[in-house]
Structures are given as C-alpha cells and as structure tokens.
Amino acid sequence: MTKRLGLIHTSATLVDVFAALCAEHLPGVETFNIVDDSLIKNTVAAGRLTPQTARRVAGHIGSAESAGADHILVTCSSIGAAVEAAEPLTGVPVTRVDRPMADRAVVLGDRIGVLATLSTTLDPTADLVRRRAAAAGKEVTLTARVCAGAFEALMSGDAATHDERVAGELAALSGEVDVVVLAQASMARVAGTVESRVPILASPPLAMEHLAGVL
Structure with a gap:
C-alpha cells in the first residue's frame, strides 16, 4: 500500500x-x-508562538491526519513547540522539520552555532x-545569532539580499563553532554557497533522510 506524507508549511516558497x-x-x-502563511505572520507579529496559533497548528495537523496522511512533516521551526504538543494527540507520526538536524548537530560537535533570520525561530531551535x-547525555555550548533583515528581504521578493546576509553571518559564525545549524528551512539554499571548515546543517535534506528511513 502506498504511503502518504502530509506536509504543513507556513510559506508557499517551501512547497517546491x-x-x-x-x-x-x-x-x-x-x-x-x-x-498557511498566517501562522508565521501572526507569530512574528506577536514575537512568540501564541496559544491561538498553537491551536491552529494542531488543527492543521489533525486535518492532515484526516486527509489520510501516514506521516506528517511540519516544515516551520518557529511553530515547533505546537508541533510537539500536537504529537500525542495525533494517530500518526508527526515530525518537526528541525529535529533530525538537531540530533545530527549534537553528534557532530560540542560547540554548536545556531543561525536564524527570525528571533521567533532562533529560540525554539x-x-x-x-x-x-x-x-543524548551530552553537554554542548550554543552560540545563537539572528541575521537581521534577511527574512524581510526574502518575503519582499529580494532573495539575493537574503542570501548575501545569511552567507556573511554564516561565514563569521562557522569560524567560532564545531557545527552550524540553520534554524529555518528557507536558509537551506545558502548552505552550499559558503566555504566553511565545519559542517553546515540545513533541516530539509536531513528531515527527508529521516523520513526515507521510516517510510
């Protein structure tokens, strides 16, 4: 029987x-x-994941299950707490996109850099x-930074400015840590463009590798 994966996005740019x-x-x-891009818009406007938005995330996860999903992937890190809260209420496995990436980072280094373009994503990641x-029983040191203005540039259609700012911060941060985690799926496009002495992890491919193992 063919398996079905339901993907929940907060930006249409991630569908492709x-x-x-x-x-x-x-x-x-x-x-x-x-x-549903209102999920991230409301989270950014409030500066945090609100209970109202968390309930709507849970509703979308329930809708995906009702639509016949055998597994559900939520591709936005900013709403990760809502995803985890909804997991016990859902009859099929639910994966937050950054969990496999976090596990890989813990294996690769003790000094972990976290780079985001939104503070609402930085803290959850x-x-x-x-x-x-x-x-995993491991002690790590985190260096967390926000790449100011990059998200706004991407949302306004200026992908070049987004990529330039992320690449600059990424190059600087990679010189201070053992591994760098890109907190948002939308940043994955920049990972392969920066020369780095340390691994740079993006959530989309690692999430897919994880799902390939379970599906």
Missing part, C-alpha cells in the same frame, strides 16, 4: 523545495501540502538543540 526533496528521497510516497543534547 520539499517537492523536489520528496521526489529524490521518497519516490514511492504520495504527498500533499497544507499552506536553540531550545530543541539543548533538549536533544540532554537526551
């Missing part, structure tokens, strides 16, 4: 990114998408890395 990754890593799996390190 994950479609390509699914075609590469999950060729025999059917996929469908739920896109840094918290996830700390918790996954604790679960």
Whole structure:
C-alpha cells in the first residue's frame, strides 16, 4: 500500500523545495501540502508562538491526519513547540522539520552555532538543540545569532539580499563553532554557497533522510 506524507508549511516558497526533496528521497510516497502563511505572520507579529496559533497548528495537523496522511512533516521551526504538543494527540507520526538536524548537530560537535533570520525561530531551535543534547547525555555550548533583515528581504521578493546576509553571518559564525545549524528551512539554499571548515546543517535534506528511513 502506498504511503502518504502530509506536509504543513507556513510559506508557499517551501512547497517546491520539499517537492523536489520528496521526489529524490521518497519516490514511492504520495504527498500533499497544507499552506498557511498566517501562522508565521501572526507569530512574528506577536514575537512568540501564541496559544491561538498553537491551536491552529494542531488543527492543521489533525486535518492532515484526516486527509489520510501516514506521516506528517511540519516544515516551520518557529511553530515547533505546537508541533510537539500536537504529537500525542495525533494517530500518526508527526515530525518537526528541525529535529533530525538537531540530533545530527549534537553528534557532530560540542560547540554548536545556531543561525536564524527570525528571533521567533532562533529560540525554539536553540531550545530543541539543548533538549536533544540532554537526551543524548551530552553537554554542548550554543552560540545563537539572528541575521537581521534577511527574512524581510526574502518575503519582499529580494532573495539575493537574503542570501548575501545569511552567507556573511554564516561565514563569521562557522569560524567560532564545531557545527552550524540553520534554524529555518528557507536558509537551506545558502548552505552550499559558503566555504566553511565545519559542517553546515540545513533541516530539509536531513528531515527527508529521516523520513526515507521510516517510510
């Protein structure tokens, strides 16, 4: 029986990114998408994930299950706490996109850099890395930074400015740590453009590798 993967996005820009990754890593799996950019817009406006937005995330996850998903992937790190809260309420496995990346970072180094273009993503990702390190029985040191203005540039259609600012911060941060974690899926496009002496981890391909193992 063909497996079905439901993907929940907070930006339409990620639909094509994950479609390509699914075609590469999950060729025999059917996929469908739920896109609601108000989730990230409301989170950014409030400066945090609010209970109202968290309930709506849980609603989308429930809708994906009702639509026939055998597994659900939520591709936005900013709403990760809501994803984890919804997992016990859902009858199929649910993966937050940055969890496999956090686990890989903990394996690769003791000094972990976390780079984001939004503070609302930086804090949840840094918290996830700390918790996954604790679960693995490992002590890590985190260096967390926000790449100011990059997200706004991307949302306004100026991808070049986004990529330039992320690349600059990435080059600087990679000189201070053992491994760098890119907190947002939208930053993955820059990972291969920067020369670095340390691994640079992006969540989309690592999430797909994880799903290929379970699906």
